[in-house]
Amino acid sequence: MAGLCCARAAGALQLGGSRLYVHGVRCRSTYDGVIIGGGIVGLASARQLILRHPNLRFAILEKENEIASHQSGHNSGVIHSGIYYTPGSLKARLCVRGASLLYKYCDQKRIPYRQCGKLIVAVQHQEIPRLQALYERGLQNNVPGLRIINAKEIREKEPYCKGIMALDSPYTGIVNYRHVAQSYSDDFRDAGGSVLTGFEVSDISMVNESPTGSEQGLEFPVVIRNVKGEEVYCKYVLTCAGLFSDRLSQISGCSSEPRIVPFRGDYLVLKPEKCYLVKGNIYPVPDPRFPFLGVHFTPRMDGNVWLGPNAVLAFKREGYRLCDFSARDFGEAVTYSGLRKLVLKNLAYGMGEMYRALFLRAQLKELQKFIPELSISDILRGPSGVRAQAMDSNGNLVDDFVFDGGSGEIASRILHVRNAPSPAATSSLAIAEMIASEVEERFKL
Incomplete structure (x- = not known):
């Protein structure tokens, strides 16, 4: 043996x-x-x-x-193209190469995937400089196929999406990890x-x-x-x-x-009869003041569409429900100086995330910025994942x-x-x- x-x-x-x-x-x-x-x-x-x-x-x-x-079985299923990461960084190089290797591997093993693309959509004029900076960063990272598109081109790709400008990443895909x-x-x-x-x-x-x-x-x-x-x-x-x-x-x-602090991300799902509203991934322009990307629209391999996630402290390292609790996990997190400092630096953002986690209409309001046709009757509470966020004692998220x-x-x-x-x-x-x-x-x- x-x-x-x-x-x-x-x-x-x-x-x-x-x-x-x-x-x-x-x-x-x-x-x-x-x-x-x-x-x-x-x-x-x-x-x-x-x-x-x-x-x-x-x-x-x-x-x-x-x-x-x-984490490997509780994620959005997105094959990222490498837009967001600092040019020349290890994350940027590994993501671009990793996506290429993954597509080839899936072809070789006949694992189904969809190269459905992604739009990073600006809905306000003040987001346009950040969007253009992302475009330049993606070019430096050698992400294939990137282009800036206008409102008309957004509607051609996503007929129900409202935006004034977007970064189109056709190389982004989805798979069941x-x-x-x-x-x-x-x-x-x-x-x-x-x-x-x-x-x-x-x-x-x-x-x-x-x-x-x-x-x-x-x-x-x-x-x-x-x-x-x-x-x-x-x-x-x-x-x-x-x-x-x-x-x-x-x-x-x-x-x-670095200490691991667990953050739970809760998703909503579109009702099946409303999945026609989303064709590919739709993401917001990230705000560098905040540690997470914000809510987005993610098609799934099974035909569903996930909306979200938020980002709130998990009360248990492997707790996927709001009621899941571990005294040890929770105690270690809330007594850690790094988490306290992160909370103080992002207090308003954190309170907003907790509010949106509790009230569907608050999260819906964020989603309607991109697809105004969404209504409260179109969405249901969906699955959750827990992210292992490494953090130092100064409250900095370890990003490498x-x-x-x-x-x-x-x-x-x-x-x-x-x-x-x-x-x-x-x-x-x-x-x-x-x-x-x-x-x-x-x-x-």
């Missing part, structure tokens, strides 16, 4: 779940590399590593019973990798004796334990833990910062990738992806290339 190393014993072998047992005693699992986190970044990175190193044994550990259960994540997992398994679900990590440490009984030192010097007391041994660890990336890092002795290996003996064996910011799903294949190269360099693979 690939990736499993057991002491020899007489008698029959018994398969318990996905793990091998000898006379009812679980055998230890040993791997060259373990990836913790079965979201889209962890899956893409594991896939890239095993394709580059087919002779090594890799495993993915996922705490849920299914992969892509959280759960399907993409599942395909990454299938590739990983087909290449010989193991996926262990229901494995919630509680401890990562160095061991003092080899699980294989080798006399030549520790062949697998890192032990990973879960909440059930089960163990996996390996040479190297990569963590891609999303909403729990800070806690998992601290388990291995790394810094407490953060790697951490900590210090001490384990530092040479572990790499934490502390922050993989949006658009991580779009960029997943490009991010995986970068992470795999980082792993190779750090661990001398």
